[in-house]
Amino acid sequence: MSSIRDISLAPVGQQKMEWAWQYMKILQSIQKEAEKEKPLDGLTLTVAIHIEAKTANLCRVLRSAGAEVILTGCNPLSTQDEVVAALVADGFEVFAWRGATAEEYEMHIEQALSYRPHVIIDDGGDLVAMLHGNRPDLAARVIGGCEETTTGVMRLRIREREGTLAFPMYAVNDARCKHLFDNRHGTGQSVWDAIMRNTNMIIAGKNVVVAGYGMCGRGVAQKARGLGARVFICEVDPVRALEAAMDGFFAVSMDEAAGVGDIFITATGCKDIIRKEHLMKMKDGVLLCNAGHFDVEINKPDLYALSKEVVKRRPNIEGFVLHDGRVLNLIGEGRLVNLAAGDGHPIEIMDMSFALQTLCAIDMAENGKGYAKKVLSVPAEMDTKVARLALSAMGGSVDKLSPEQEKYMGK
Numbered sequence: 001m002s003s004i005r006d007i008s009l010a011p012v013g014q015q016k017m018e019w020a021w022q023y024m025k026i027l028q029s030i031q032k033e034a035e036k037e038k039p040l041d042g043l044t045l046t047v048a049i050h051i052e053a054k055t056a057n058l059c060r061v062l063r064s065a066g067a068e069v070i071l072t073g074c075n076p077l078s079t080q081d082e083v084v085a086a087l088v089a090d091g092f093e094v095f096a097w098r099g100a101t102a103e104e105y106e107m108h109i110e111q112a113l114s115y116r117p118h119v120i121i122d123d124g125g126d127l128v129a130m131l132h133g134n135r136p137d138l139a140a141r142v143i144g145g146c147e148e149t150t151t152g153v154m155r156l157r158i159r160e161r162e163g164t165l166a167f168p169m170y171a172v173n174d175a176r177c178k179h180l181f182d183n184r185h186g187t188g189q190s191v192w193d194a195i196m197r198n199t200n201m202i203i204a205g206k207n208v209v210v211a212g213y214g215m216c217g218r219g220v221a222q223k224a225r226g227l228g229a230r231v232f233i234c235e236v237d238p239v240r241a242l243e244a245a246m247d248g249f250f251a252v253s254m255d256e257a258a259g260v261g262d263i264f265i266t267a268t269g270c271k272d273i274i275r276k277e278h279l280m281k282m283k284d285g286v287l288l289c290n291a292g293h294f295d296v297e298i299n300k301p302d303l304y305a306l307s308k309e310v311v312k313r314r315p316n317i318e319g320f321v322l323h324d325g326r327v328l329n330l331i332g333e334g335r336l337v338n339l340a341a342g343d344g345h346p347i348e349i350m351d352m353s354f355a356l357q358t359l360c361a362i363d364m365a366e367n368g369k370g371y372a373k374k375v376l377s378v379p380a381e382m383d384t385k386v387a388r389l390a391l392s393a394m395g396g397s398v399d400k401l402s403p404e405q406e407k408y409m410g411k
C-alpha cells in the first residue's frame, strides 16, 4: 500500500511525465525492444530515485520490461508529490513525499524494501546501505543492481573494500555516457536554472565560487562563465586546481573566496566545505547553494549557530540573519539545489543516464548471478549503444574506421 501525500495531484504529474516522454528518444527505443522480450518478467525492482517526471518514465519502461517496480525517494526534498500521485494512479507502489523528515525518509525506504527486491536501482547509496544494515535477511535474494551517482559509487567502493558488499552493483556514474554528460552538462545547466528561477537575479557580473572542479563543478563553472560571471574555483587536488586555472578560472582557497563571492556552489561529494570561518567573512546577500549529493557540504549547524534568526525569503530560500544584520541566503536547504529547488537535469540528459540504468538492470537480471560481489564497470558496448542512440536523436553521425585504419591503430 503506497505511502504518499495527495493523489488528487495526479493530473499535473501525468502532464509533466508526458512532456518529458516526448524528448526521451533513447528510452523510447529501448522500451520497444523490452516490451517484446520482457527481460525483467517476474522480478521485483526496488528503485530509490529523485521522483520527478523523467524518473517516473524510467519506471514505466522498467515495468514494460516485465518488472514489478517499487519506488522510494533518494533525497527528502527532491520528490515531486504530483509525479508520485501520477505513478500511484498508474498502479505503481510508491513510498515518498516531498519534505520527508529523516525518520519518514528511512521509513519509506524500509517500506519499499519490504517488497523483497531481486534487483536494486539506487541513487546515492541509502537504499543499499539500509538493505545491508537493517534488512540483511533480504541480501541473498538480491541478484544485483546499479548505482547512479558519484557519492553512491564512493559508498559502494568503501563497502567493497571492507568485504561486505552482498551483491554485484554496476557503477552507472562511471560510464562515459553518464558522467561526461549528466554530471557536467546536466548539473551545469540545471544548477543555474534552479538558481535563476528561484532568485530572479542576474548572473552576469557576479563573482561565482564553485567548490570542486570534478565533473559537476566543471559544468557549473563553464555555464557560469557563459552567463557572464567571474568564476573562482576551490579545490583540494592541485592537478584539478591547475586545470581550472588553465581553463581560465581563478584557483583560490575557500578562505580567500569567502569574502569575494556573491554566489557559492559546492559540488565536491565531501563535507564541511563552507563552514563557520568562511560564513563569517561573507558579504551581505550572498547565495549559498549545494550541488553535491548530501546536505553536508555547507555546514548548516554552523549557519544556525551564527544566526540570530532564520527568515523565509522566497519559496525554497531561507535567509540566515547574522548578529550584525548581514543575511546569507540558503537555497533548497543546502540539498542538491537543482533537484530540491528545480526539476533536476534536462530531459535529454537523463534519457541517457536512464537508458544506461535500464540496460544495467536488464543485464544484472539476466547475468548477475554469475558476477562477483563487486562494483562493476558498465560494459563499453552499453556506453556505445547509448551514445549512438543519443547522437542519432540529435541528428548527428559518426565515421567508421576502415580495416586499414583499424590495423594501423592496432585494434
Ligand SMILES: NC(=O)c1ccc[n+]([C@@H]2O[C@H](COP(=O)([O-])OP(=O)(O)OC[C@H]3O[C@@H](n4cnc5c(N)ncnc54)[C@H](O)[C@@H]3O)[C@@H](O)[C@H]2O)c1
Pocket (backbone or CB within 6 Å): 149, 150, 151, 152, 179, 182, 183, 187, 211, 212, 213, 214, 215, 216, 217, 234, 235, 236, 237, 240, 267, 268, 269, 270, 271, 273, 291, 292, 293, 294, 336, 337, 338, 339, 345
Ligand atoms: N546535483 C546533481 O544533480 C548531481 C549530479 C551528479 C553528481 N552529483 C553529486 O555531486 C558531487 C560531485 O560529483 P562529481 O561527479 O563532480 O565528483 P568528482 O569526483 O568528479 O569531483 C569532485 C571534486 O571535488 C574535489 N574535492 C573533494 N573534496 C574537496 C574539498 N574538501 N574542497 C574542495 N574540493 C574538494 C575533488 O578533488 C574533485 O575534484 C557528488 O556528491 C555527486 O554524487 C550531483
